[in-house]
Amino acid sequence: xxxxxxxxxxxxxxxxxxxxxxxxxxxxxxxxxxxxxxxxxxxxxxxxxxxxxxxxxxxxxxxxxxxxxxxxxxxxxxxxxxxxxxxxxxxxxxxxxxxxxxxxxxxxxxxxxxxxxxxxxxxxxxxxxxxxxxxxxxxxxxxxxxxxxxxxxxxxxxxxxxxxxxxxxxxxxxxxxxxxxxxxxxxxxxxxxxxxxxxxxxxxxxxxxxxxxxxxxxxxxxxxxxxxxxxxxxxxxxxxxxxxxxxxxxxxxxxxxxxxxxxxxxxxxxxxxxxxxxxxxxxxxxxxxxxxxxxxxxxxxxxxxxxxxxxxxxxxxxxxxxxxxxxxxxxxxxxxxxxxxxx
Amino acid sequence: xxxxxxxxxxxxxxxxxxxxxxxxxxxxxxxxxxxxxxxxxxxxxxxxxxxxxxxxxxxxxxxxxxxxxxxxxxxxxxxxxxxxxxxxxxxxxxxxxxxxxxxxxxxxxxxxxxxxxxxxxxxxxxxxxxxxxxxxxxxxxxxxxxxxxxxxxxxxxxxxxxxxxxxxxxxxxxxxxxxxxxxxxxxxxxxxxxxxxxxxxxxxxxxxxxxxxxxxxxxxxxxxxxxxxxxxxxxxxxxxxxxxxxxxxxxxxxxxxxxxxxxxxxxxxxxxxxxxxxxxxxxxxxxxxxxxxxxxxxxxxxxxxxxxxxxxxxxxxxxxxxxxxxxxxxxxxxxxxxxxxxxxxxxxxxx
Numbered sequence: 001x002x003x004x005x006x007x008x009x010x011x012x013x014x015x016x017x018x019x020x021x022x023x024x025x026x027x028x029x030x031x032x033x034x035x036x037x038x039x040x041x042x043x044x045x046x047x048x049x050x051x052x053x054x055x056x057x058x059x060x061x062x063x064x065x066x067x068x069x070x071x072x073x074x075x076x077x078x079x080x081x082x083x084x085x086x087x088x089x090x091x092x093x094x095x096x097x098x099x100x101x102x103x104x105x106x107x108x109x110x111x112x113x114x115x116x117x118x119x120x121x122x123x124x125x126x127x128x129x130x131x132x133x134x135x136x137x138x139x140x141x142x143x144x145x146x147x148x149x150x151x152x153x154x155x156x157x158x159x160x161x162x163x164x165x166x167x168x169x170x171x172x173x174x175x176x177x178x179x180x181x182x183x184x185x186x187x188x189x190x191x192x193x194x195x196x197x198x199x200x201x202x203x204x205x206x207x208x209x210x211x212x213x214x215x216x217x218x219x220x221x222x223x224x225x226x227x228x229x230x231x232x233x234x235x236x237x238x239x240x241x242x243x244x245x246x247x248x249x250x251x252x253x254x255x256x257x258x259x260x261x262x263x264x265x266x267x268x269x270x271x272x273x274x275x276x277x278x279x280x281x282x283x284x285x286x287x288x289x290x291x292x293x294x295x296x297x298x299x300x301x302x303x304x305x306x307x308x309x310x311x312x313x314x315x316x317x318x319x320x321x322x323x324x325x326x327x328x329x330x331x332x333x334x335x336x337x338x339x340x341x342x343x
Numbered sequence: 344x345x346x347x348x349x350x351x352x353x354x355x356x357x358x359x360x361x362x363x364x365x366x367x368x369x370x371x372x373x374x375x376x377x378x379x380x381x382x383x384x385x386x387x388x389x390x391x392x393x394x395x396x397x398x399x400x401x402x403x404x405x406x407x408x409x410x411x412x413x414x415x416x417x418x419x420x421x422x423x424x425x426x427x428x429x430x431x432x433x434x435x436x437x438x439x440x441x442x443x444x445x446x447x448x449x450x451x452x453x454x455x456x457x458x459x460x461x462x463x464x465x466x467x468x469x470x471x472x473x474x475x476x477x478x479x480x481x482x483x484x485x486x487x488x489x490x491x492x493x494x495x496x497x498x499x500x501x502x503x504x505x506x507x508x509x510x511x512x513x514x515x516x517x518x519x520x521x522x523x524x525x526x527x528x529x530x531x532x533x534x535x536x537x538x539x540x541x542x543x544x545x546x547x548x549x550x551x552x553x554x555x556x557x558x559x560x561x562x563x564x565x566x567x568x569x570x571x572x573x574x575x576x577x578x579x580x581x582x583x584x585x586x587x588x589x590x591x592x593x594x595x596x597x598x599x600x601x602x603x604x605x606x607x608x609x610x611x612x613x614x615x616x617x618x619x620x621x622x623x624x625x626x627x628x629x630x631x632x633x634x635x636x637x638x639x640x641x642x643x644x645x646x647x648x649x650x651x652x653x654x655x656x657x658x659x660x661x662x663x664x665x666x667x668x669x670x671x672x673x674x675x676x677x678x679x680x681x682x683x684x685x686x687x688x689x690x691x692x693x694x
Contacts, residue, residue: 160483
């Protein structure tokens with residue numbers, strides 16, 4: 001299954017090759033032009049009916065993870081985070097290191113030996129390390145080197161009522177949606193762009209947008225979802241199973257209101273459930289896309305993901321399907337020229 | 344069965360304190376080939392008897408390793424179907440964030456422990472430890488469906504399949520103290536190849552993690568001439584002072600202290616040296632905190648030894664042991680047992 005393959009591949013920001021290769025293999029027979037740019041972005045073009053405006057749909061390929069910074073005398077591996085990770089989720093986990101996916105564990109001090117005041121504090125990243133079962137620097141160095149990327153060890157699992165647990169749902173879910181669109185949409189001209197290094201500063205999106213120079217962009221994402229009990233609804237960014245989340249604003253973009261309203265109109269017309277992404281926290285590739293060259297219009301449509309940036313992100317297959325339906329309906333409107341009317 | 348496979352199967356199964364029955368069959372099927380008799384007592388302890396060669400009024404040794412593991416328990420089901428929970432045994436809440444779990448309801452249900460995305464956290468929120476009562480389990484079902492599968496009081500375990508690391512080391516949950524069970528298994532295999540006079544009672548004890556309960560009743564029942572607890576000891580890691588730890592791969596630690604019978608301890612050290620089995624010392628002037636505590640003061644008092652298998656990251660889901668240490672613990676124990684005759688035991692135990 002596509003999403004399983006994509007989420008189980010490792011693609012920490014700056015090291016997207018494994019994911020990129022999967023995507024290229026999936027789409028190469030369905031596009032008219034395929035280019036890997038200097039940063040590693042995939043820029044695919046589907047040539048269909050001519051359109052007055054250029055549409056670009058993007059999803060970032062990279063995921064948050066860790067990077068090896070040192071190996072100590074006893075063979076323990078020190079690391080730093082790549083992208084926004086709450087260090088607290090790292091404790092008592094298994095990981096894969098480097099291209100050979102060497103298994104390792106991140107442990108912690110036994111509860112028996114902790115002082116009372118220690119228990120109230122998170123364990124600092126400086127006090128965490130990876131253990132691969134070796135006892136010396138020399139031994140560890142046979143398997144691991146400084147600069148190796150580290151991913152969470154987490155399998156794709158379906159559970160509950162049509163839910164999925166996996167790592168890197170942010171943003172393999174966007175990649176999966178875009179791959180499906182590229183495969184299934186016929187006779188419409190658009191760019192499908194898979195970007196690198198979103199998680200470390202939206203690095204890939206700018207140069208890609210510079211090259212494509214789009215009029216309208218739709219950014220596909222897996223986004224924040226924290227629908228826990230007993231908090232005010234205005235503090236809940238999105239809910240699972242309430243459909244695709246349409247962004248209002250975040251730290252990098254105030255999304256174009258007319259485009260957003262058109263998208264909502266399309267959802268209503270097609271009877272597709274939708275919700276707004278209510279948090280203004282976080283950001284995405286739109287930040288560097290809508291300000292590139294003379295600027296352009298963007299919208300972000302996301303699948304809500306619980307526990308984002310952790311090894312155990314959760315999303316709903318129903319949300320995925322509804323997001324896909326909404327995207328097809330948007331492209332239909334684009335094909336008819338209605339989406340770009342007024343821009 | 345291969346000892347590593349047996350151990351992996353034990354750890355991949357679940358046996359939260361008070362709910363150990365799920366692994367009894369696995370233990371019985373492994374040990375039965377070498378045992379004369381296997382029984383399960385009222386609390387659920389599995390008692391495996393291997394008789395000595397005279398088969399009549401032999402002295403008795405009891406060897407104990409606990410079969411229970413720490414875990415979680417369902418406290419309530421929230422309106423949206425999320426589960427609130429508490430711990431059974433010493434669980435550090437900081438080790439369970441973002442874990443995958445199994446809720447053992449009417450059927451086993453997959454779930455994850457919910458975490459707050461970093462994007463929504465206040466500044467320096469991630470400097471604070473998460474408390475157990477701030478956490479939820481997401482089973483992916485609504486309240487109605489969760490209620491049809493799950494009851495308050497159901498136990499929960501962290502999902503962690505055993506992982507092989509470099510150098511014959513394993514990582515996983517509940518190696519504390521399934522590593523001890525595995526070394527008893529390796530020991531009974533060794534003893535099937537050598538002659539011994541003592542009757543040996545291997546006991547897989549229950550509820551050690553919540554107060555050594557299984558050891559209390561099984562020792563009373565067996566009333567051994569002496570006992571040995573096999574548990575795990577703190578394997579050395581950078582954040583722990585050397586004096587609190589033992590080294591991985593350097594053999595079992597023989598405990599020294601008031602809870603330990605001094606002459607028996609001297610004898611086992613002698614055997615280790617005689618057979619060139621690596622060993623180390625672990626000093627516990629007072630409580631050891633293992634089944635040895637319970638064994639020592641059963642009935643009129645029972646001479647007791649304690650062996651610790653080095654284990655890193657105790658009570659996390661990524662505990663690490665070295666198979667070499669498990670094998671050396673078994674070997675030491677087997678040779679020690681074989682070296683003791685009914686006749687010389689009295690001399691060995693007298694002060």
